[in-house]
Amino acid sequence: MYSYEWGPQDLASPAGRQSLPEIAAENGLVLEDAQSGWVGAIVRVEKSGGLHVLTLEDRRGKTRSFRLGYGFMVDGRPVKVVPKAKAAPAPAARTASGSVRVEGQRARTAKASRIWVEGKHDAELVEKVWGDDLRVEGIVVEPLHGIDDLSAAVMDFSPGPQRRLGILVDHLVNGSKESAIAAKAMSVPGARSNVLIVGHPYVDVWQAVKPGTLGFSQWPEVPRGQDWKTGILKALGWPHDDHVAVARGWQRILGSVHNYADLEPSLLGRVEEVIDFLTAGEQV
Numbered sequence: 001m002y003s004y005e006w007g008p009q010d011l012a013s014p015a016g017r018q019s020l021p022e023i024a025a026e027n028g029l030v031l032e033d034a035q036s037g038w039v040g041a042i043v044r045v046e047k048s049g050g051l052h053v054l055t056l057e058d059r060r061g062k063t064r065s066f067r068l069g070y071g072f073m074v075d076g077r078p079v080k081v082v083p084k085a086k087a088a089p090a091p092a093a094r095t096a097s098g099s100v101r102v103e104g105q106r107a108r109t110a111k112a113s114r115i116w117v118e119g120k121h122d123a124e125l126v127e128k129v130w131g132d133d134l135r136v137e138g139i140v141v142e143p144l145h146g147i148d149d150l151s152a153a154v155m156d157f158s159p160g161p162q163r164r165l166g167i168l169v170d171h172l173v174n175g176s177k178e179s180a181i182a183a184k185a186m187s188v189p190g191a192r193s194n195v196l197i198v199g200h201p202y203v204d205v206w207q208a209v210k211p212g213t214l215g216f217s218q219w220p221e222v223p224r225g226q227d228w229k230t231g232i233l234k235a236l237g238w239p240h241d242d243h244v245a246v247a248r249g250w251q252r253i254l255g256s257v258h259n260y261a262d263l264e265p266s267l268l269g270r271v272e273e274v275i276d277f278l279t280a281g282e283q284v
Contacts, residue, residue: 021077024084025054025068031081032073038064045083052083095132096259111138112163113278116153118170119143121250122205126168129260130271137279147178150185159194166274172199196277198270203228206253208267213256 040056222231233240
């Protein structure tokens, strides 16, 4: 039981009480109970019967409990002792994809399921934004370096319930060469239930990076028949003469991407769709 008797704390008018300084009940704070003269350090604060109660321990190790509130002094001055404010929960840390970061969890051993993307740049972009999520799920991203032989690649992979494929294709729009290739690949045995082919409308994954991230309003138009990446770099006034210049241009673009907010929603949705497809049902 805590000790609470009528005393000087009950003589103070409401106005007088309101004027007293408030002090939080921190462990180690030395208080004097004005009624009994008991002096001790706070060793515990808890709720009892709906009331906050603190326990003071004196210099001889004896303890006594009191109700929080008025009737205490610190260094001879009356104070009102109040519960310590609860710290606001820290906002959950997020991965670059916007998912809640799983702290302290080691990457899973890679599953048999895979995400395939068209090339190295696609793989690097997916890794940069979704890499933390994919390591938690045990999913590996692999570049195809083109999809002309997609059906053969899917057949070699032998998709099944524990061996699924999510494939991200550039420029997958109705009537395109890519849409015909995707349709053919989905006719491979086992593909209908265990392969998902999605795509974005861009000629190249470079365009999935918001142009504002790079400081311009829209991606330049590249004339037909001209190498697309070279044409983009030339239009932007960046070095473009050889593969080294193209590689540096891509690194400049990739370096501007910090998280999902730097990418177009049409890519974000497709990658999330693939991850959901591969992680549904807790594959082993």
